[in-house]
Each structure stands twice: as structure tokens, then as C-alpha cells.
Amino acid sequence: MNDELLRRLPSVDELLRSGALKDALALCSHAVIVEAAQETLSAIRAEISSNGRSEVSLQEIIALTQERINAVMRPSVKRVINATGAVLHTNMGRAVLSRSAADAAALVARNHTNLELDVETGERGLRDYHVDGLLKRLTGAEAACVVNNNAAAVFITLNTLAAGLNPLRGKEVIISRGELVEIGGSFRLHEIINKSGCVLKEVGAANRTHPHDYARAITPQTALLFKAHKSNFTVAGFTAEVGLKELVAIGRANGLPVVEDLGSGSLVDLSAYGLPKEPVVGERLLAGADIVTFSGDKLLGGPQAGLICGKKELIRRINENPLKRVLRADKLTIAALEATLILYLNKEKLSQTLPSLKYMTRTVDELDMAAQKAAALLKAALGDGFIVTVEDSESVVGGGSMPGHKLPTKVVAITHEEMPGVEPLRAARIYRMFLASDPPIVGRVNNGSFLLDMRTVDNPEDVVIRKN
Numbered sequence: 001m002n003d004e005l006l007r008r009l010p011s012v013d014e015l016l017r018s019g020a021l022k023d024a025l026a027l028c029s030h031a032v033i034v035e036a037a038q039e040t041l042s043a044i045r046a047e048i049s050s051n052g053r054s055e056v057s058l059q060e061i062i063a064l065t066q067e068r069i070n071a072v073m074r075p076s077v078k079r080v081i082n083a084t085g086a087v088l089h090t091n092m093g094r095a096v097l098s099r100s101a102a103d104a105a106a107l108v109a110r111n112h113t114n115l116e117l118d119v120e121t122g123e124r125g126l127r128d129y130h131v132d133g134l135l136k137r138l139t140g141a142e143a144a145c146v147v148n149n150n151a152a153a154v155f156i157t158l159n160t161l162a163a164g165l166n167p168l169r170g171k172e173v174i175i176s177r178g179e180l181v182e183i184g185g186s187f188r189l190h191e192i193i194n195k196s197g198c199v200l201k202e203v204g205a206a207n208r209t210h211p212h213d214y215a216r217a218i219t220p221q222t223a224l225l226f227k228a229h230k231s232n233f234t235v236a237g238f239t240a241e242v243g244l245k246e247l248v249a250i251g252r253a254n255g256l257p258v259v260e261d262l263g264s265g266s267l268v269d270l271s272a273y274g275l276p277k278e279p280v281v282g283e284r285l286l287a288g289a290d291i292v293t294f295s296g297d298k299l300l301g302g303p304q305a306g307l308i309c310g311k312k313e314l315i316r317r318i319n320e321n322p323l324k325r326v327l328r329a330d331k332l333t334i335a336a337l338e339a340t341l342i343l344y345l346n347k348e349k350l351s352q353t354l355p356s357l358k359y360m361t362r363t364v365d366e367l368d369m370a371a372q373k374a375a376a377l378l379k380a381a382l383g384d385g386f387i388v389t390v391e392d393s394e395s396v397v398g399g400g401s402m403p404g405h406k407l408p409t410k411v412v413a414i415t416h417e418e419m420p421g422v423e424p425l426r427a428a429r430i431y432r433m434f435l436a437s438d439p440p441i442v443g444r445v446n447n448g449s450f451l452l453d454m455r456t457v458d459n460p461e462d463v464v465i466r467k468n
């Protein structure tokens with residue numbers, strides 16, 4: 001019986017000759033169709049042999065082949081609706097770009113550009129030139145440069161200043177045990193320090209580090225003093241940290257540069273927008289840091305990038321490190337970053353023009369209105385069996401920014417009714433149901449309820465489940 005079915009399966013040639021896959025040729029090459037047909041047939045063969053599939057029609061084979069073709073032709077990267085409330089969610093691409101930044105990236109993507117061409121002289125230019133003027137203006141730094149991300153910024157800074165490239169200095173980098181951060185698993189400061197060719201010298205204890213801890217650790221082998229912002233955690237209780245100013249004083253007294261990894265460093269004082277204060281790059285430089293590094297796609301609200309601001313002589317050396325070529329930012333990043341920095345020249349409008357700041361500064365009233373609208377749409381769309389309510393909740397900023405700080409928000413809570421004889425859908429099931437929408441809607445599960453946080457949702461209609 002199985003053998004009979006196997007024998008009757010069409011060959012790839014027969015499938016192609018049937019003409020049913022002709023339309024696919026407009027989408028993709030012949031070879032892709034052949035491969036999809038082969039894969040479909042071997043999957044069916046395996047099913048017949050293993051689980052005794054007892055029938056299969058030509059139509060079904062063609063439909064399955066078509067599905068395979070569609071699946072390979074469909075881009076894997078897609079839009080998702082972020083209803084988690086986390087404004088800078090690393091799994092969802094961190095900052096949403098402003099319109100002007102997205103337009104700038106699209107323009108250079110589709111055209112040739114003056115990326116490394118000085119159009120006034122016709123000579124070769126430098127790609128960082130397009131942003132270093134703005135960075136200097138916005139932070140007061142003497143000089144600035146750009147690499148792929150902040151991990152790369154830390155890496156190249158340490159490699160340049162502390163890996164023995166400077167014959168006058170050793171390789172030791174002194175850092176407090178309280179600041180050896182891990183960012184999202186793949187970035188652990190001590191691993192980056194070791195990989196960059198330096199020698200890590202930890203001082204102090206996890207909760208307390210004192211000025212004399214640094215002073216005592218300094219030897220002729222010391223290359224620099226390093227400070228990292230505790231961007232994704234807080235230390236409470238019996239704690240002591242050496243402030244930047246104190247650290248700079250120790251550095252100056254010993255002729256050592258002070259490098260600070262700010263992580264999410266901001267270009268503006270967020271308390272002006274009613275948010276908790278995060279370190280401001282310009283203020284850290286003013287306090288004496290010789291180099292400050294930070295991310296482009298965290299609080300800055302731009303593309304993935306690592307910004308390095310500080311002393312001219314140090315930036316010059318970083319730029320001359322061959323690793324700069326390895327870690328250089330691409331044209332899409334440079335264009336989007338420049339457009340994002342230009343928005344900072346109009347701080348008064350920033351909470352409207354910069355999406356991440358717009359999300360962070362949404363008022364509870366605004367969020368309530370959006371949640372009520374979404375709840376009404378969802379009630380109608382989900383039908384019987386679901387309970388849809390609007391509730392108070394809290395969003396986090398995410399992306400290693402404002403640890404421990406919660407922004408009051410409004411969420412749509414969805415639960416499933418308890419009905420006699422019917423197993424209610426649990427929150428995790430509802431979560432997956434929304435994920436299966438097109439585009440996927442990502443909510444969060446909290447205390448057995450499924451929640452849609454409206455803070456990061458542009459339109460209430462966006463959270464209504466859609467199939468295509």
C-alpha cells in the first residue's frame with residue numbers, strides 16, 4: 001500500500017511540466033523551484049514511510065511546494081508591534097529611528113554618496129567627518145569618532161590606549177569590582193577588556209570601592225583608569241563608589257587617562273523632560289573624563305553605533321589604529337546618525353521628533369486614551385470568551401537604561417473566561433496567539449495576565465490581531 005503510493009508520486013519534472021508552478025517563475029529562479037519541489041517530495045516520501053500517510057494528491061504537492069517557495073522568498077527580518085512597553089528593547093532592535101534618520105539612510109542606500117569624498121576639493125574625505133562636528137558641538141568634546149557599537153568603542157579605546165601600543169605605558173586597566181557589568185549576556189566588560197589585549201586589574205569590592213583602592217593599585221604597568229556606568233542594575237544598601245571627579249584627580253596625579261564607558265549615555269539632561277537623570281556625555285567630559293564611549297541606539301535614539309568622544313590626541317590615536325578599519329560604521333549608520341544628531345539642535349522639539357523620547361514622555365492620559373481605543377477594538381475582534389480591560393501598570397525603558405526606574409503606563413489586559421467544561425486559555429497561549437499575528441504583536445505576561453502596553457504602540461489598531 002505504501003509502496004504503491006510511493007511509486008505513484010510524481011517526479012520533479014512532472015511537477016514542473018504540470019504548469020501549476022509557472023507563476024512562481026515570476027518570483028524566483030528555476031533552481032529555487034526545483035529545490036522546493038525536491039524538498040516537498042522527499043518530505044512526503046518520509047511521511048509515507050514513517051507515519052503511514054495514506055494519500056496525497058497532485059494539488060496538495062503543488063500547494064506544499066508553493067508554500068516552500070513563499071517561505072524562502074519571504075524576508076525573515078520584519079516589523080513587529082512592540083507592545084511590551086520597553087522603549088529600547090534589544091531583541092526588537094532598540095531605538096526606532098526618526099523619520100529624518102530613516103529617510104537619510106534610505107537616500108544613501110539607494111544612491112552614491114559623498115561618504116568619503118570631499119565635494120569641495122574633490123579629494124578623499126573621512127566618513128566620520130559627517131558626524132564629528134555635531135558630536136563636538138553637542139558634547140563639548142575636542143574630538144569624536146564612530147565605530148559599530150559601544151562594545152567596539154570600548155574595545156578599540158582599550159586596545160589603542162592600553163594594549164601596549166604606547167611604549168611608555170603598561171597594559172593594566174584598573175576598574176572597580178562594582179562596575180564589571182554584563183550587558184545582555186554577550187557583552188561582559190571583563191571579557192572585552194581581556195580580548196582587547198589589556199590586563200584587567202580589579203579593585204574594591206562588589207558594593208564598595210574607595211579612592212585609595214585605585215591609588216594603591218597604580219604601578220608603572222598601569223595604562224589607564226576605567227569607569228563603567230552601571231546601566232542595567234542598581235546597587236543599594238551599604239555602598240560606596242568613587243565618583244568621576246575623584247577618579248580624574250587620581251588619574252591626573254599619576255599621569256593616567258580616565259576612560260568612561262557610559263553605555264546608554266545621553267546627549268541631553270533627561271530630567272528636563274520629566275525623566276530620571278542619566279549621565280550626560282558633555283557633563284562627564286566637563287568632569288574630566290579623557291574619553292567617553294556610548295551607544296548610538298540606546299538613549300541617543302539613533303542607529304546602532306559606538307560613539308567615542310574626548311581628547312583630540314587620544315581620538316587621533318584611536319583613528320590611526322588599524323582596528324578602526326575593522327570596526328568602522330557603514331554609510332547607512334553614518335547617514336542615520338547625522339540626521340539623528342541634527343534633531344538635537346532643536347531640543348524643544350526633541351520629544352516630538354525623536355521616537356524613543358516621544359515614547360518615554362507619553363503621559364498617562366494619552367496612554368489611557370490609546371488603551372481604551374485598543375480595548376474596544378480588541379473586544380470586537382476577539383469575540384466571546386475573552387475579558388478585555390484597561391489597567392494601570394509600569395513600563396521600563398530597557399536597553400540598559402534607567403535601571404530600576406518604572407514609567408507609569410496603561411495596558412490592555414486580556415484574560416480568558418472561566419467557563420464550565422472549557423479549558424481557559426492561559427496567558428502564555430494568548431501571548432503566542434498575538435505573536436502569530438502578521439505583523440507579530442509582542443505583549444508581556446505578568447501575574448497570569450497577558451498585557452499590551454500602549455507606550456510603544458503608534459496606533460491602537462496596531463494591536464488588533466491580523467492574518468494575511
Ligand SMILES: *Cc1c(COP(=O)(O)O)cnc(C)c1O
Pocket residue numbers: 149150151152181183187228229230231232261262263264294295296305306399400
Ligand atoms: C549597552 C552597554 C554596552 C554595549 O553597548 P552596545 O552598543 O550594545 O555594543 C557597553 N557598556 C555599557 C555600560 C552598556 O550599557
